[in-house]
Amino acid sequence: MNKREFEALINKPPNIRYEYFIKKVVDYEEVWGLYDDGWATALDEESNLLIPFFPKKEFAENCAKNEWEGYKPRVIDLTEYINDWLSGMSNDGIKPSIFPNDDNTVMLNIDVLLADLEDELDNY
Known part of the structure; x- marks a missing residue:
């Protein structure tokens, strides 16, 4: 990923x-x-535990600062993410924080995330 593509994406609105x-x-x-x-975690305004997730290594690296200083990007297989991570997070009351940047993130219900991933997988 080149710097221009990175800069263009990291500054896009959360949606x-x-x-x-x-x-x-x-x-x-x-x-x-x-x-x-x-794994890196954060708290939202209501003290709910969040885990940040990123689409590419470069975006994860960009967030390895402040409270996550010293953290390194680690890959998770998509099947494992869908089958194990999301169900475990749901059971534990942990919310996903999708593609955060320095200003904001997308926090949503795991059921919505699963449905969106499954819809996209149906295109393949």
């Missing part, structure tokens, strides 16, 4: 980044997170 996330993780069959002796 556009979400659409990009869905298409790219299905295209490449992988999701990226940040890991350092455990």
Whole structure:
């Protein structure tokens, strides 16, 4: 990914980044997170636990700062993400934070994320 493409995408509104996330993780069959002796997490305004996920390694690397300083991008197989991660997160009350940047993120119900991923997978 070149710098121009990166800069254009990282600054898009959250809904556009979400659409990009869905298409790219299905295209490449992988999701990226940040890991350092455990997965990166955050809290929303209501103190709900969030785990950030990214469509590409470069976007995860960009967020490895501040509270996530020292975290490294780690890939998650899409099938494992859908079958294990999302159901486990749902059971544990953890929400996905999709494609965060320095300003915002997309937080949504896991059922919506699963439906969007399955809809995109149906195109293949």
